[in-house]
Each structure stands twice: as C-alpha cells, then as structure tokens.
Amino acid sequence: MARIVLASNLNPFAGGTTELTLEVDDVYRLFQALAARFPALEPHLEHEVAVAIDGEIYQDVLFQPIGPDSEVILIQKIAGG
Numbered sequence: 179m180a181r182i183v184l185a186s187n188l189n190p191f192a193g194g195t196t197e198l199t200l201e202v203d204d205v206y207r208l209f210q211a212l213a214a215r216f217p218a219l220e221p222h223l224e225h226e227v228a229v230a231i232d233g234e235i236y237q238d239v240l241f242q243p244i245g246p247d248s249e250v251i252l253i254q255k256i257a258g259g
Contacts, residue, residue: 180244185253191219205229206240208250227252
C-alpha cells in the first residue's frame with residue numbers, strides 16, 4: 179500500500195491525520211478515497227494541493243500512477259506571479 183502524507187494545512191480537514199496507507203493506483207483514485215474518508219478534505223484536493231510522488235512534484239496529476247510502495251505527499255500549492 180502507498181504511504182500518503184498530508185501537509186499540516188490539510189490536517190484540520192482530515193481529523194488531524196498526518197499519515198495513512200491506502201491501496202490506490204493513481205491520484206484520481208487517491209482523491210476519491212480521501213474524500214470518502216474525510217469529506218471536509220474533498221473541496222481542497224483537486225485545486226489547492228500539489229502532489230509529490232516518490233519525490234517528484236506533478237502539476238497535472240489526476241491520472242499519474244501511484245505504485246504500491248510509493249510515498250505520496252500532498253502539499254499546499256504555491257501561487258506566484
């Protein structure tokens with residue numbers, strides 16, 4: 179199962195959870211699983227987080243594969259201008 183790490187800004191929406199393991203094969207399914215488990219987190223997932231999989235940050239990430247031994251870190255997107 180993949181190790182999922184939630185950045186501290188997401189913790190309040192996930193009942194204080196900082197880390198969990200899930201069996202998912204892409205980011206879309208990860209977001210579905212997280213939204214089902216933590217409904218308050220759902221509005222923040224697709225547009226407010228960046229996703230790092232095994233140390234690489236992805237921008238267009240929904241169908242990016244997640245391996246069974248991957249580490250996935252959800253962090254707040256940084257906007258700049």
